[in-house]
Amino acid sequence: MIERxxxxVLVVDDNAATRYATARSLRAGGFNIVEAAAGAEALELGEFVSAVVLDVHLPDLLGFEVCRLLRSKPTTAQLPIVYLSAMYVTEADQKHGMETGGNAYMVSPVDPEALLATLDQLIGQRPTLAH
Incomplete structure (x- = not known):
């Protein structure tokens, strides 16, 4: 078990209420939270967090593109990324999310305990970086 x-964890969602709810449940679970409302902001903050919870439908870039861009940078290439979407919920969307580099794909509303467990597992598996 990781020390949360x-x-x-960077929570990226353009819907303020959804972002708040996700951030609140992760904060209650013990994580420190950073929030972003758009993809460009997420790209700037990615290297300062242990994991990203990423909405697909964002105002500037699709989450799929944000993930691909994070994967292309050496500082964020190994960053655990969990898609969390209420709109892009088909099997094809989930497959596309995994193909673009996501580590997990969850449909909103998500069970907070399932999200916490997923993040624990992914962060625990991440190679530690020398700082």
Whole structure:
């Protein structure tokens, strides 16, 4: 089990209420939270967090593109990325999310415990970086 208080999770969602609810449940689970409302903001913040919870439908870039761009940078290439979407929920969407580099794809509304467990597993598996 990871020590959640040692990790920050970036919650990216343009819907303020959904972003708040996701951030609140992760904060209650012990994680530090960073929030972003758009893809460009997520790309700027990605290297400062342990994992990303990423909505697909964003105002500037699709989450799929955000993920692909994060994967292309050495500082964020291994960053755990969990898609969380209420709109892009088909099997084809989920397959596309995994093909673009996502580590997990969850449909909103998500069970907070399932999201916490997924993040625990992915962060725990991530190679530690020398700082």
């Amino acid at each position: 208080s040692q990790h920050s």
